[in-house]
Amino acid sequence: MTTTDHSGRAPRRDATENRAALIEAARTVLQRDPDASLETIATAAGLSRRAVYGHFPSRDDLVREVVTAGAARVAAAMPTTSDLGALPPAARLAAIAVTLWAEVSHVRSMARVAIRSPFSESVAEVFAPLRAQVREACALGIAEGAMRDDVDPATLGRLVEGACIAVLDEATRSGTSDEDGRRMVVLSALGMAGIDWRTAMLSEPVAPTSPTKASPSKDRA
DSSP states (O other), X not given: OOOOOTTSOOOOOOHHHHHHXXXXXXXXXXXXXXXXXXXXXXXXXXXXXXXXXXXXXXXXXXXXXXXXXXXXXHHHHSOOHHHHTTSOHHHHHHHHHHHHHHHHGGGHHHHHHHHXXXXXXXXXXXXXXXXXHHHHHHHHXXXXXXXXXXXXXXXXXXXXXXXXXXXXXXXXXHTOXXXXXXXHHHHHHHHHTTOOHHXXXXXXXXXXXXXXXXXXXXXXX
């Protein structure tokens, strides 16, 4: 229940609450419309555009805050090296792909903003440990003869990443279901690694997310 002062006016929210309201509004609005203006975001937060500048110098700074925080949440949910250690290379990539899809499938537009925006370098820094896991899986797969060896592990890791991003783009454009998107991202990642899609389909069921990780929330961005 909102209280009022003696003048009958509702008290102003403090700076911390305003900042949090802006970030939450940006997550919601940008998920619906990645090109939404600063005015639209401010209105959704119940603030004026001028009030926004008290917290963020520009729209870019606000969006950077949102996408970097979102990337950090996704990275924190990914399986750890110890989670993946007992899995063969293909299953490692499948586990990473499955978990990644589970974390971003419900915020696809925001995920595209994160990787396609001018802030992609900031996001890349957050995902550096994840990229290292992909490279490690690729290196092991190449060494075991299970993955294509016409490129080095670092290049193969980037190609696998690109395949996953292509699935995100297509799934966002076409409204692909979560289940189909999950299958597509695994088959695309492993296919890029040089694994036949029929074999890749066998790897996908043995790639659950880590039981120590919390289930993805539909309210998270």
